[in-house]
Amino acid sequence: MAELLYNPEVLSKAKAKLEQIIGKGNAVVESGIDRLLDASIWENPNSFKPERFMGSEIDVKGRNFKLIPFGAGRRMCPRLPLALRMLRLMLGLLIHTFHWKVEGGFKPKDIYFEEKFGLTLHKAKPLRAISNMV
């Protein structure tokens, strides 16, 4: 959500895509998720461009070391299928169901991206955003 709020044009594209596929006013349900975004190779690795994944053979299943958020090989994440289903469902729901903006009059580019070290990575400062039902 932080990357989406930081890049409102990407959020608008994702929202438009969800409206096109799911339909305005329709709920995001798990069965519709397979029709959304794919994975691919990218240039410019530091920019948040989810569309770079569209139309590519590369996925997150540990078959290509360019993209291994779940690890690879024998010790890779055993719950990848559950995590993917839930991630897409939750993110799809959040984008499709609400209008989002950064809280307190801040601009998207004011979002603070530094991370806090720990067993899992946390944002050093929490993302504060407000949403209105679509």
Ligand code: HEM
């Ligand atoms: C977006 C969500 C998730 C991400 C990005 C993720 C990522 C990872 C990564 C990178 C590893 C280490 C793989 C390696 O060492 O090569 C791992 C291991 C593991 N994950 Fe996940 N994971 C996610 C969700 C989950 C969920 C939902 C569960 C359980 C319900 C889960 C259970 C495990 C377990 C048990 C291991 C240890 C596997 C082993 O050491 O043999 N993960 N995960």
